[in-house]
Amino acid sequence: QHYTDAFAQVNPLRKVPALKDGDFTLAESVAILLYLSRKYKAPDHWYPQDLQARARVDEYLSWQHTALRSCCTRVMWQKLMFPVAMGQPVPPETLAATLAELDRCLQMLEDKFLQDQAFLTGPHISVADLVAITELMHPVSAGCQVFESRPRLAAWRQRVEAAVGKDLFQEAHEVVLKAKDMPPVDATVKEKLKHSVQALLK
């Protein structure tokens, strides 16, 4: 669907997510999240007005794109999507290097961001926690034990789930957690995806 002309009208980058609000269209997940939190005047803790509290959230959102998000996506593709959905084996040394990078990223997430706080950017949940938990569910869906040997991160995950509510938490991750059961993609889709996903093999 994201390769159709109709979708390109909404997001010429042909990526999801994309937002259409009346005549206004917007790409990029973080920009969409901040747009929605401002439009609906979400409670302050999600994206605080306070200069430095907001800067902490911005700091996380800037870091995650090239760090946690990048390696969680690559783990999911290398461990699950290439071998299972695309029928393309991944060299074991490539996967091993990506998993080692995930480990380093998780350590940074704990040491630099979470520290001894309740949430990633302080005592209250913010959009940073939402962005982080959704990324972490990608390696979880591929069978990685992200939380098992990390009690601080596991306790944070529980706090995020409690803060958003169990049902919403489950609903938000339902699709990604079912990725392992998806049938192999057909040849046409594989051909279309080929170019955009090859970079995830590095």
Ligand SMILES: N[C@@H](CCC(=O)N[C@@H](CS)C(=O)NCC(=O)O)C(=O)O
């Ligand atoms: N920086 C973008 C990345 C968007 C992105 O890469 N989306 C993926 C799904 S998570 C996608 O649309 N992949 C399909 C493709 O590349 O063909 C964001 O955060 O929204």
